[in-house]
Amino acid sequence: MLREMRYRGPSLEELHENYAKRHRIDKAAPIHSAHEVVIDAPAERVWALLADPAGWPSFDPAIRDVRVAGSDGAAVDMQFVWVNGRTTITSRFAVVEPLREITWTGTAMGSRAAHRHLITPHQDGTTLLRTEESMSGALLGLFYNSAKLHAELIRWLTSIKAAAQQ
Numbered sequence: 001m002l003r004e005m006r007y008r009g010p011s012l013e014e015l016h017e018n019y020a021k022r023h024r025i026d027k028a029a030p031i032h033s034a035h036e037v038v039i040d041a042p043a044e045r046v047w048a049l050l051a052d053p054a055g056w057p058s059f060d061p062a063i064r065d066v067r068v069a070g071s072d073g074a075a076v077d078m079q080f081v082w083v084n085g086r087t088t089i090t091s092r093f094a095v096v097e098p099l100r101e102i103t104w105t106g107t108a109m110g111s112r113a114a115h116r117h118l119i120t121p122h123q124d125g126t127t128l129l130r131t132e133e134s135m136s137g138a139l140l141g142l143f144y145n146s147a148k149l150h151a152e153l154i155r156w157l158t159s160i161k162a163a164a165q166q
Helices: 002-006 012-022 043-050 053-058 146-164
Strands: 031-039 063-068 079-084 087-097 101-108 111-121 127-136
Touching (some): 012 087, 012 101, 031 146, 043 127, 043 146, 053 079, 087 111, 127 146
Antiparallel strands (some): 087 101, 101 111
């Protein structure tokens, strides 16, 4: 338990370059979770929602005040700042593979996270959306844990599903 409380994980730059850009999260992080959902919509619609951070507040009421550096859509290393609940997060895209994967890293209140989304289109026109996230930072476990992260991932995918199926 003490080791988990003190685990800082890799630097944000290492997390971005050597984890997220290599299609992985920090599995040693004390806080991590994954969730997936089948969406009755084509992968193109799911991708359009994920690749447009400025549009996230339109389907997820917990998200607001999104500021994106650039306006040509998601691109590797593009930065965006957003508020999720009461937390301001500074993020940067690490992987942008249209219709396959979108991953970003971020930092908030001394913590670092890697958040992956894998998109798998099915023959029947539905799409499997899987997400996984890791978070680390000294003392993060005092106020956040994997169960809370899992609940957030469920809420996030439920919001995306509802928007994509409209």
